[in-house]
Amino acid sequence: DAGITQSPRHKVTETGTPVTLRCHQTENHRYMYWYRQDPGHGLRLIHYSYGVKDTDKGEVSDGYSVSRSKTEDFLLTLESATSSQTSVYFCAISAGGSETQYFGPGTRLLVL
Amino acid sequence: GENVEQHPSTLSVQEGDSAVIKCTYSDSASNYFPWYKQELGKGPQLIIDIRSNVGEKKDQRIAVTLNKTAKHFSLHITETQPEDSAVYFCAASPHNNNDMRFGAGTRLTVKP
Numbered sequence: 133d134a135g136i137t138q139s140p141r142h143k144v145t146e147t148g149t150p151v152t153l154r155c156h157q158t159e160n161h162r163y164m165y166w167y168r169q170d171p172g173h174g175l176r177l178i179h180y181s182y183g184v185k186d187t188d189k190g191e192v193s194d195g196y197s198v199s200r201s202k203t204e205d206f207l208l209t210l211e212s213a214t215s216s217q218t219s220v221y222f223c224a225i226s227a228g229g230s231e232t233q234y235f236g237p238g239t240r241l242l243v244l
Numbered sequence: 245g246e247n248v249e250q251h252p253s254t255l256s257v258q259e260g261d262s263a264v265i266k267c268t269y270s271d272s273a274s275n276y277f278p279w280y281k282q283e284l285g286k287g288p289q290l291i292i293d294i295r296s297n298v299g300e301k302k303d304q305r306i307a308v309t310l311n312k313t314a315k316h317f318s319l320h321i322t323e324t325q326p327e328d329s330a331v332y333f334c335a336a337s338p339h340n341n342n343d344m345r346f347g348a349g350t351r352l353t354v355k356p
Contacts, residue, residue, distance in 0.1 A: 136287075165342075172348050174250075174335075174345075174347050174348045174349055175333065175346040176346070177343075177344065180342050182342075188342070190342075191245070191345075222287055229342060232278065232293060233278075233290075233344065235280075235287035235288045236287050237286060238286070238287050
């Protein structure tokens with residue numbers, strides 16, 4: 133998985149609780165992305181980062197926030213989890229804005 | 245934004261036969277078209293990609309064709325093997341990779 137790890141790999145939480153997912157890379161790539169994957173929707177971009185402390189919204193950003201304080205780490209936070217955020221979350225990295233994206237192993241999140 | 249449609253959603257072939265998956269896109273500014281293979285419980289893995297300055301690209305048993313006029317591109321797998329069974333995703337991206345859109349996926353089953 134191209135030097136990308138995600139933690140936790142599985143999580144069950146309750147509605148209304150905060151959740152933070154972590155993506156860690158060892159490739160020193162500038163760009164990092166968070167996607168969610170749901171049946172019938174493929175992968176949809178939540179947020180992305182183009183450098184330390186530089187982030188922007190993607191297609192489905194409502195209810196999510198991100199932070200990147202180091203090149204190697206990109207955090208995704210659900211401030212108050214809802215059942216609609218039950219999904220599989222994937223982190224991806226790329227060397228540049230027009231370069232190939234490589235995906236991590238995913239985090240399966242269940243919000244009860 | 246870009247809209248990517250992928251067909252068929254499921255595809256079953258006999259080992260040794262060919263498999264073809266087709267995608268259409270809407271944004272004429274898209275110029276990067278990757279294909280990903282996702283096995284159960286894993287993240288998507290890039291298998292081949294094509295940029296808009298070429299019409300066809302081949303890598304062993306896998307080929308991708310692109311028709312920019314018609315805004316469609318296809319994945320061709322020849323001499324299929326059981327290990328080709330997986331979900332395949334197409335994607336389309338403008339010059340700025342931060343707006344990559346994915347198709348909904350095709351579940352390919354290769355019967356021995």
